[in-house]
Amino acid sequence: MTLRNSMGSGRWAAVAIGIALQGQAPSPDRRVPLEPTTWPFTAIGRVNVVQGPAHRSHCTGTLVGPRHVLTAAHCLFDARIDGWVKPHQVHFVAGQARDANAGTAEIEAIRLAPGIDWRAAARPSGGGIAPGMVGRDWAILTLRQPLPGRPVPWRVLPGSELPGSRPGAVVVLAGYAADRPYLPVIDRGCSARIDAPSAGLLSDSCESMSGESGAPVLLLEASGTAALVGIHTAVTNGERVGRAYRAARGVGVAASSFAPALEEMVKPR
Numbered sequence: 001m002t003l004r005n006s007m008g009s010g011r012w013a014a015v016a017i018g019i020a021l022q023g024q025a026p027s028p029d030r031r032v033p034l035e036p037t038t039w040p041f042t043a044i045g046r047v048n049v050v051q052g053p054a055h056r057s058h059c060t061g062t063l064v065g066p067r068h069v070l071t072a073a074h075c076l077f078d079a080r081i082d083g084w085v086k087p088h089q090v091h092f093v094a095g096q097a098r099d100a101n102a103g104t105a106e107i108e109a110i111r112l113a114p115g116i117d118w119r120a121a122a123r124p125s126g127g128g129i130a131p132g133m134v135g136r137d138w139a140i141l142t143l144r145q146p147l148p149g150r151p152v153p154w155r156v157l158p159g160s161e162l163p164g165s166r167p168g169a170v171v172v173l174a175g176y177a178a179d180r181p182y183l184p185v186i187d188r189g190c191s192a193r194i195d196a197p198s199a200g201l202l203s204d205s206c207e208s209m210s211g212e213s214g215a216p217v218l219l220l221e222a223s224g225t226a227a228l229v230g231i232h233t234a235v236t237n238g239e240r241v242g243r244a245y246r247a248a249r250g251v252g253v254a255a256s257s258f259a260p261a262l263e264e265m266v267k268p269r
Helices: 131-136 255-265
Strands: 044-052 055-065 068-071 090-094 103-112 139-143 170-175 185-190 192-194 201-204 216-220 226-241 244-254
Touching (some): 055 090, 068 226, 068 255
Antiparallel strands (some): 044 090, 068 139, 090 103, 226 244
């Protein structure tokens, strides 16, 4: 099965498989706009990428440390040069809500997942994502200066069925989608399976759209705590909505894949 990324506007844009027929009315949308005024949503932001004067795109990232943001690696790949962008081409805006935000930062360094290869020669002939790259589709951005506010912790939950295995918990996906690029949207109350379809991956039933690559899959506990259990990176079915695609099912990277790198890079405050 071919997977497609869910990146924002730009040449390397999102395409979902299982697309609804053109002209067919889109199904009801579970996503709702979210004012990012409370944690953990103040730590979610836009990852803006400038490939050139007329080539811009965005994805979603999460502040996981005062100077570190977790996002999807493919957001940082420039298909025009068949290579990765440089740090100075990337900018993070935390908690963006129209013209307001919770902080902005330039990027000092990019750490890609070991072994990731997004070059055209490594992708399937029909396009999309090579299956072996799905679990490597993460990147950690180091900011030039720390941002205020509370980062989101990550949690490794091997083989969990969420929220079923955590009584009282809720699974949400929140990100900056193509249809509301300057205000996050949230699907609250979806589900996620960790280590599915294979170890280090996750699958989710959350609705998403182009621009939400890298968006956190969050587990909100009844106690009021929150943790990032993985990131959303690609879709397996969807429908065309305007110039973008909306999907009701997605796949991504489970926290076990990037936790060792985060534990090495993010120092306790």
